[in-house]
Amino acid sequence: MTTLDTDVVVIGAGPVGLTLANLIGVRGHRATVLETRHELIDYPRGVGLDDESIRTLCTAGLWQQIQPYTVPHHVVRLVNGEGRVLATNDPKSQEFGYPRKHGFIQPLVDKELAAGLDRFPGTTLRFGHRVVGLEDRGDHVAVTAEQLGAGGDVTGTLTLTARYAVGCEGGSSFTRKWMGVQFEGKSPSTRWVVVDVDNDPIGTPSVYLGADPRRPYVSIGLPQGIRRWEFMLHDDEPTELVDDPAFMHSLLQRHVPDPAALTIINQRTFTHHGRVAADFRKGRVFIAGDAAHLMPVWLGQGWNSGIRDATNLAWKLTAVLGGDAGDALLDTYTDERRKHASDMIDVNMAAGTVMKMGRLGGRLRDASASALNLVPKWKSYFTELRFKPMPRYASGVVVDQATLTPGRAEAGFKRGRLAPFTDSAGELSPVGLQFIQPRVNTSSATDVLLDEVTGDWWTLATWGTDPTAFLSPADLELIHRHRITLVSFMPETQRAWAEKRYADSPAPVTVVGDHTGALKDWFDVRACGLVVLRPDRFVAAACLTQQAPKALAAVVTAGSLVKEGGRR
Secondary structure, rough: OOOOOOEEEOOOHHHHHHHHHHHHHHOOEEEEEOOOOOEEEEOOOOOOHHHHHHHHHHHHHOHHHHHHHEEEEOOEEEEEEOOOOEEOOOOOOOOOOOOOOEOOOOHHHHHHHHHHHHHHHEEEEEOOOOEEEEEEEOOEEEEEEEEEOOOOEEEEEEEEEEEEEOOOOOOOHHHHHHOOEEEEEEEOEEEEEEEEEEEEOOOOOOOEEEEEEOOEEEEEEHHHHHHHHHHEEEEOOOOHHHOOHHHHHHHHOOOOOOOOOOEEEEEEEEEEEEEEEEEEOOOEEEOHHHHOOOOOOOOOHHHHHHHHHHHHHHHHHHHHHHEEEEEHHHHHHHHHHHHHHHHHHHHHHHHHHHOOOOOOHHEEEEHHHHHHHOHHHHHHHHHHOOOOOOOOOOOOEEEEOOOEEEEHHHHHOOOOOOOOOOOOOEOOOOOOOOOOOOOOOOOOOOEEHHOOOHHOOEEEEEEEEOOOOOOOOHHHHHHOOOOOEEEEEEEEHHHHOOOOOOHHHOOOEEEEEEOOOOHHHHHOOOOOOOOEEOOOOOEEEEOHHHHHHHHHHHHHHHOOOOOOOOOO
16 A cells, blocks of 8 residues: 555645645544745735634634634625615624624634644645646546745646645646636626734724715725725726836725825735636545635625635545545535536626726616615615525435435425425424534533534534434444434423433434523524534435434445444
C-alpha cells in the first residue's frame, strides 16, 4: 500500500481552503495547504458573514477567536438617489443560533483560520508553493508545486501525494482548468472601485446600497472603525482614473465633508462575475469556493457560499477517509452544492440589475418599492431576507419523506402523499434543509446551543419519545458503528421524567429540554416525529417514529455508508 504524504492537499490559503483544512483536522485527518503567495492577503475583500457560516466556524472550534472581528446584525437599506429608503433588510430571526448577518474584517479572520491549523499534528500551511501539476493515480493523487523565493523566482519543486486534492485557489483556478470543466455564466463589463478607510468619518453601523442612477454605490460600516465604499465606474471612465486623487475625491465628496482628510487603507478595482463550474469533481480532485463559482457581491454571499462548499465537502471527505462511507458519497458534493450556488448567482445578478437602473428605470423601481412597502407580506419578503434562497438539497444524501426512497427528496406533500398515516399543519418536507439551532437544557448543561449537545457528526432525534423504541439490535449496531448520537427532544417540564425513563434504553439517549419551545414549534408544523441529521446539520430524513428502521436504512444507502466494519 502506498504511503502518502497527507490525506488531502488543499490548493489555496483563502478562507475556503483554510476552513476546509480546519474541518478535516477537527475530524482527525491530515491536510496540507499550498499557497502561491508568501503570506495571507492583507486587504479586506469579503465583508459579510452569515449565521450558517458561524455554525461552521463553531464546528471548526474557531468562533471564539473570530468573533472579536465581527459586528452582529448588519442591517441593509436600499436607498435611491435622493437617499429615500426603498427597502430594509433587517432579519430578526436567529433560527440557526446567531443573528442572520454580520460584518467582518476578512484579513483578521483569515489569520485566525490559518492559526487554527497549528492545532493539528500532520496539518501544515506552506507558503510560496505554486501548484503546476496534478495527477490522479487511481488510488491517490500527486500534486506538484514550484517552490518560490521571496522575489518570485523558482527555487525548486515539491511533489506531494494524498488521497484527494481540492482546488480553492480562486476564479483563475489551475485546478478547475486541469479538470477541463466549463465555467458557465457571464461577466458583466461593469467595474467597481472599492475604498476602505480607517476612523470611519460617518459612524453609522450598517449597510447602504445606493441605487443612484447617477452612480450606484455601496456604503458599509465595518468592525474596528472601518468604512467601506464601493462606486460603479461608467463605461467611458478608464480604470486608471481611480489613481487620480481628484477623481476619488469627487466620488467621496457626496458622502463625507472632507475627502482629503480620510485615511485610506485599501483601494482596488474589480469586476462582478456570475459563473459556476459544470462539475465540482473529477476523480479524486475537487474545486470549492471561487474556483467553483463566482458571484456578484450584492448580498455578501461569495464568502459564505465558499464556506458552505467547505462544510459540505469536509464531512464527506472525512467520512470516506475514515472508512465510514464509500467513494460514491463524494459524488453528492456537486449534486448538492452546484444548484444552490447557481441560484445565489441568479439572485445576486438580479440585485445588481435593480442597483444599476437608469433614471427612467429608477423611477419605476422607486414607485414599485413604495407600493410593495404598503403590503406587509411583501415588505417582510425583503425585511426578513426571504428572497435569499436557503440551501435545500433535493438530491444527494437525502431521503424522500413520503416514500422513504434514498437519494432524492420532494419538497412537498401535494395530493396527500403522506396519507393516511398523518395529519399535518404543513405541506412542506424539512428534508434537505438545515435544522434549527435553539438554546436547550440537558442534565449537564443549561441554556446552550443545540450543536453543543448533538456534536458534529450524525444525529437521530425524536420529539417526545425514546429514539430507540422501534430500532432493532441490527439498527442499534449500525448507530454504534457510525457514532450516531441518539437524542430525545422534550418539553423542559418532562426532561427529568425522560432522563429517568430512558436510562435503561438499549443505547445511550441524550434528553434535550426544549425550554424555549422552538423545537416543539418546529415539529408542530411538520409531518414527522423523527429526524436524521447529517454532520453538516441538514436533515437527511424525516418520518414517523415507527418508520425509524426504514428511514435509517435509506440514509445508509443515500450516504453510501458502510454496513459492516468501518471505524467505531
